[in-house]
Amino acid sequence: MVLNTSDPRPKIPRPAAPKSQRLPLAQRVAPYVFVAPFVITFSLFGAWPLVKSLVLAFYITNGPKSQVFVGWANFRYLLADPDFHKAVWNTAVFAFWSVFLQLPLALGLAILLSRPWLRGREAFRLIFFSPNLLGQVFVGVLFSVLYIPQYGLLNRALHALTSLPVIRTFGQIPLDTKWLSNPALVMPAIVLTSLWMYVGFNMIYFLAALQAVDRDLYEAAIVDGAGPWHQFLAVTLPSIKPVAIFVLVTATIGSFQLFELPYLLLNNTAGPNNAGLTVVMYLYDRGFQIGDLGYASAVGWTLAAAVLLISLAQMKITGAFRGTGE
């Protein structure tokens, strides 16, 4: 039996463009010529490496000369590797604190610094933002000195503070507290450092959003008898929601990309008991210390998929897909 797959609908011939309306060849080709540099560069240094890394994820490699196809073995090993589990856990903990500590702090600071009655608020904005002007390398080195046991500034300050009679009853922080070599303290040290660095940065986004909130809405809320807390819930939060979602998603993605800060704080290691091991650090270790770029590619794609899923989930939960409702 032969099926007739021809379209029974009558074909309407397209009218040919009059010759006088056709663009000259140079003008028709020109757009392609102008986008060509980007397309070529992106294809060469963006798309091709992506495709290549996806292919590599199914190989065990030792440089470009030695590659052995292993199918899904890299992904299976990855999911069973305790180091990967540890890296995922650490990264998730860091992301959690980034979202639930850093962002509320940034918003709080932004609200405070948007108060017209606050004197010198421009100076404070600069002060809070300025840590972000420093690179992670500088911050890593700086804080590794602050965290030094016995002689470090942080331990000296905390020890002095907890030596005060009232506070001493709750326990004294010893001078030789090892922030960077006690596994239990490594993550708090990283979170603290990142707070110092990024709270001011996120604050700037919130400040910009707060300045765009319609003042009439506050006046209307006051007329309706709303107090400061209700004004915040009913006016401020809904008004800054798009920016808040943006900050939330970028902060989460940034948290999953964490690498330089712990790497430098922990002296080019993952810290004691891998307490500072993040997923990107794990990727770097497997790719460039052990030399298996194939496995590292598998880690990279797994991370990309995880970040995509988490970001989508966040956007779904926060209603980003519904728009602003206007």
Next chain:
Amino acid sequence: MRSFPFGNAALSLLILSILTGTWLATHAPPRRTATLVFWTFASQHYNAYLKAIPAFEAQHPGVTVQLQLVSNTALASRLQAAMLADVDVPDMVEIEISSAGTFFRGPLKDVGFLDLTERIHKSGLWDGMVRARFAPYTSRGHIFGLPHDVHPVQLAYRRDIFQKEGVDVSKIRTWDDFIRVGRKLTIPNKRYMIELSDSDPSNLEMCLFQRDGGYFDPQGNCIFDNETAVQTMLWYVPLVAGPGKIGNNLGGGQILTKAVEDGYLLCLICPDWRSKSIETDIPRMAGKMALMPLPAVTPGGRRTSTWGGTMLGITKKCRHPDLAWALALYLYLDKPQLAQRFRDTNILPALRSAWDQPSFREPRSYWSGQPLGLLYARLAPHVPFQYTSPFIATAKAKLGEALVACVQYYKEHGSAGFEPFVRAKLKQKADDVRRLIARNPY
């Protein structure tokens, strides 16, 4: 201009890109002009070689050597990237012992260094150098690096405080003697007998080597869960945790300087290279410090261990391997040079016959007049073997994880159930390494 259809801005961009492209194409960076390019990571080595290389160039007319100082971490990454991409690979490289193993991974044909085994045997270096020092640079029976040093370990101690406390170091022969004295001198949170880490495996590793243990056997099998390792861990952890703790570690650099000057730390594990760092970083302790051999594990046992090391390798990309080998021999075997370098660096060369030079017997005022070279040279023949593997970095990290877990357990439970825990933890971590090795198809 008028006939260009997209305006002056687009035309300007086009002209600019053509001009810059042409300029770049015609002014390509000059290809390297040196005959040999040599990377090293240690500034002490760099300074010494900088002085020595002009004489080598004079002996070889027309030959130029470009010496580059690259930081240790950067050197390992850059060399790996250069070897993978086959671009800008230097001719000769000095690599730190803990990175060396990672360059020997993959099939032998893919190792980026020349196999020096034959040259080493033919030139008599196999017998002339401390043999144990070839082991870390050997993979599957092939030697890929010439050892720069021996790095025997002693203990540096605050002689003034020991004297004040009436401690006679000549009576400290074993670790048991040392621990006994340590328990007397240690004042918790104020003074500790020795710098030992409860999280970094470097000190534990040194103790493991002293007992003929290690990470890998000569065949590359992971062995840091064997009986030697278990016993070492059982012995080490109570020194850094619990009520009998005599060791602590605060960190390096200025903090170490302060800790030694304040008398917070009384003894430091001191390979030859570290004796120079101590002289430089803690100058105010000149005349107050002295060295003693490492206490033995059992009476009459080995009084040293090893910590650190450097190999010199010739890359397969080297266009003049014979010349590179000549330079390697010139730098590593020339006795007057080695004598002067010892004065500058305190590093004992691997060439045994060089130790007879007068500079090795000179008393050093910093070390209370002790003949530094002689002390290290006496211990050098007893330096233990250590074997490497491409998985050495992971093995070190895993031993560190085991140490942290054991310290934590000991702090919480003391010695109750400690031995089974140590065995299980070491096995678990060694199995992690074995699983990684098992994935290796080469």
